[in-house]
Each structure stands twice: as C-alpha cells, then as structure tokens.
Amino acid sequence: MEQKILRKGYTTGAHTFASFRSALDTLLATNEACITKTEKIDNDDLDVTKGCEIIVALDFCQKEFQLNPTSQKPHYFEYQTNSLEIFAGLGVGVVTKRGLKIAPPYPAINPAPLNAINEYFKIRTKEKQNLHLKCCVSVTDGENIAKQTANSKVGVLGGISILGTTGIVKPISSSAYIDSVKIEIEFAIQNEYETIYFTLGNSAFQVACSKASSEAVIEIGNFVYDSIELATKLKAKEVIFLCGIGKMTKVYQGFKNTHNRFGVIDFKKLQEDIEENLGYKVDIEETLTVKGISQELEKVGLLEDFYKMIAIKANKQIKQWFETSNVKAIILEQKEVLGW
Incomplete structure (x- = not known):
C-alpha cells in the first residue's frame, strides 16, 4: 500500500510575519492604516490552531485597536528615528508569569517571529524618518482555542501564543503538541519545581494534581519518548511518569508513542514475561486485554506483583532510551501511588 504523504504547514508565527509584511508594504505605499488577514494553512499535524484566522493591524496610533484586556x-523596536510597538489583540495571549521565552507582561509572541518582524521593519523603513507605528496581532476566537492548550496554566491569558522557530510545522513529529510539552517543562524548571509529573490520561492527571501544583503536571498525550527526551535534555531534576497499566505495558514493550496507530501490545510476550517473573501462565486465549489479565491475576493474588513487574520493566526501557534520564515510571493503579 502506498504511504500517504503528510502535509506540512506554517506556524502561527510564519503567518503573522507574512501578514505583517503585507500590512507594512501597503501602509508605506498608501500612507494609511492597514489590516491584513490570513488563514492558518491546514496540515496533518495535531494542532488546535489549524484553520484559525490571524489578523494584523498596522496604524499610526493604537486607539482603534481591540486589545486583549x-x-x-x-x-x-527602534531603528534610527523610527519605532514599532506590537500589542496583543483579542485572541492573542499576554504572558503573566515568568519562566517562558517572553517575559511578563508582554504579548505571547515568540522571539523568532518577533525578530523576523523587526528585521523586515528595519529593511523597509531605513529611508524613512520619524515613523512611529503601532501593530496589533489578533486571532479570531483565539480565547476559546487557547482553552484547548496549556496556556492558562503557564500564565498566558486571553488567547493563544504566536509560536514558531523555523516557520514550518512538520506533521510526522506532531511538533505543535511536543512544543507545548517543551514550554511546560521549561516553565516548571524555571519556576524551581523539584519534581515534574508527566501524565497520560485524565485519571493520571487528576491524581497528579492532587499531589502537586498543576503547574508541575504536564499531560504528554501519547508522546512518551519525545517527552522524556525533552526532560532529559532540559535536565529536569526529577520526573514522575504516571499512567494506567495498559499504556505502561506498551512502554515496557518499547513503544515510543502509545497511540494505537503505532501498534498493539504483544500479548504472547506479555504472557511469557508473566510466567517467567511471576510463575503463572495467564490465559491469553480467553482475554486479549491488559484489564482482563489484571482481573485474572487479582484472583490468584498476583495483581500487585504484576504492577511491580510492569513498572520495573518500563523503567528499564526508559533507561535504555536515555541512560541519564531522571524519569521514574509509576502505574496509576499501584498502591504506591497513594503513598507518594
């Protein structure tokens, strides 16, 4: 079967920069205020901003702008006798907590698109004198879109962040989600949380939030390997990875991403490992679910031993991936969870 070629797309930062260029070129040609709009091109990434409308307004004063409240x-930005001020309009977040790439209380627009805007402003205005412009970046329905992100948790209020480094969203890596995880890890480290919690699933998230500040709890989706890699590279002091027995079984079997599209649990191997480690042969003909196997082992008094076996093997797998990792895997159903 021929493999589908996944579509790449452009980041919110790239779209914002393109709109700014168009607005500035028009303003310099007409000497009148200008508003440009662009729709974020659809792609095959897991990105809640797909299809959103980004609006850039450029004017000589800000009184007409509808700003994030x-x-x-x-x-x-200042160049020669010219200056440019960039505001967060409706739907673009404002940073209110330290620990992000942008300090509070500035618009949540990342350094790469900001630098691109500044450089283009310099190029196009180098022959101008005393030109003082105001820019407002807005996103239609951005405040609602932001509710699907971790923005409010890390102190970005009122809208989405304008992100991007290279300008390209690569669908294979689901880069938008992973970038979000990276931002949350950096935020937790900057805010001196000794322990960070990675969670997979709503139940794991709720348990972790009952044990720690939500600012230190990060939902990693199915991106186990990528998230642990980030934590290792960013030198997080300690990470507790918490998820249910089913997903943890996938981790011990070497799945870097636990989504079903990347494969299913090898139950024959699971059966062999249980027999080797616990001295009991489960009936995988009767049940091909981890929950069913757990119920069978509970009847013979081996459930906690089963959890411990999976946790030990998952932690060994993580160490094989990243020898210097400070990540400890704990199964949500383990009694150990209650005694953190």
Whole structure:
C-alpha cells in the first residue's frame, strides 16, 4: 500500500510575519492604516490552531485597536528615528508569569517571529524618518482555542501564543503538541519545581494534581519518548511518569508513542514475561486485554506483583532510551501511588 504523504504547514508565527509584511508594504505605499488577514494553512499535524484566522493591524496610533484586556506592555523596536510597538489583540495571549521565552507582561509572541518582524521593519523603513507605528496581532476566537492548550496554566491569558522557530510545522513529529510539552517543562524548571509529573490520561492527571501544583503536571498525550527526551535534555531534576497499566505495558514493550496507530501490545510476550517473573501462565486465549489479565491475576493474588513487574520493566526501557534520564515510571493503579 502506498504511504500517504503528510502535509506540512506554517506556524502561527510564519503567518503573522507574512501578514505583517503585507500590512507594512501597503501602509508605506498608501500612507494609511492597514489590516491584513490570513488563514492558518491546514496540515496533518495535531494542532488546535489549524484553520484559525490571524489578523494584523498596522496604524499610526493604537486607539482603534481591540486589545486583549489583560494588562500588557507592547514589544518595542527602534531603528534610527523610527519605532514599532506590537500589542496583543483579542485572541492573542499576554504572558503573566515568568519562566517562558517572553517575559511578563508582554504579548505571547515568540522571539523568532518577533525578530523576523523587526528585521523586515528595519529593511523597509531605513529611508524613512520619524515613523512611529503601532501593530496589533489578533486571532479570531483565539480565547476559546487557547482553552484547548496549556496556556492558562503557564500564565498566558486571553488567547493563544504566536509560536514558531523555523516557520514550518512538520506533521510526522506532531511538533505543535511536543512544543507545548517543551514550554511546560521549561516553565516548571524555571519556576524551581523539584519534581515534574508527566501524565497520560485524565485519571493520571487528576491524581497528579492532587499531589502537586498543576503547574508541575504536564499531560504528554501519547508522546512518551519525545517527552522524556525533552526532560532529559532540559535536565529536569526529577520526573514522575504516571499512567494506567495498559499504556505502561506498551512502554515496557518499547513503544515510543502509545497511540494505537503505532501498534498493539504483544500479548504472547506479555504472557511469557508473566510466567517467567511471576510463575503463572495467564490465559491469553480467553482475554486479549491488559484489564482482563489484571482481573485474572487479582484472583490468584498476583495483581500487585504484576504492577511491580510492569513498572520495573518500563523503567528499564526508559533507561535504555536515555541512560541519564531522571524519569521514574509509576502505574496509576499501584498502591504506591497513594503513598507518594
């Protein structure tokens, strides 16, 4: 079967920069305020901003702008006698907590698109004198879109962040989700949380939040390997990885991503490992679910031993991936969870 070629797309930062270029070129040609809009091109990434409308307004004053009501200071750029101020409009977040790439209380627009905007402003205005422009970046329905992200948890209020490094979203890596995880890890480290919690699933998230501040709890989706790699590279002091027995079984069997599209549990191997480690042969003809196997082992008094076996093997697998990792895997159903 021929493999489908997944579509790449452009980041919110790339779209914002493109809109700014168009707006600035028009304003310099007409000497009048300008508003440009762009729709974020659809792609095959897991990205909640797909299809969103990004609006860039450029004017000589800011009185007509509809701004994010969160208290903010504009990003300010100066070149020769010219200046540019960039505000967060409706649907674009404002940073309110330290630990992100942008300090509070500035618009949540990442350094790469900001630098691109600044450089283009310099190029196009180098022959101008005393040109002072105001720019407002907005996203239609951005406040609602942001509810599907971790923005509010890390202190980005009132809208989405304008992100991007290279400008390209690569669908294979599901980069938008992984970038979000990276931001949350960096935020937790900067805010001096000694322990960070990775969770997979709503139940794991709720348990972790009952044990720690939600700022230190990160939902990693199915991106186990990528998230642990980030934590290792960023030198997180300690990470507790918490998920249910089913997903943890996949981790011990070497699945880097636990989504079903990447494969299913090898129950023959699971049966062999249980027999070798626990001295009991489960009936995989009767049940091909981890829950069913757990119920069978519970009847013979081996359930906690089963959990311990899977946890030990999952932790060994993580160490095989990253020898210097400070990640400890714990199964949600283990009694150990209650005694953290």
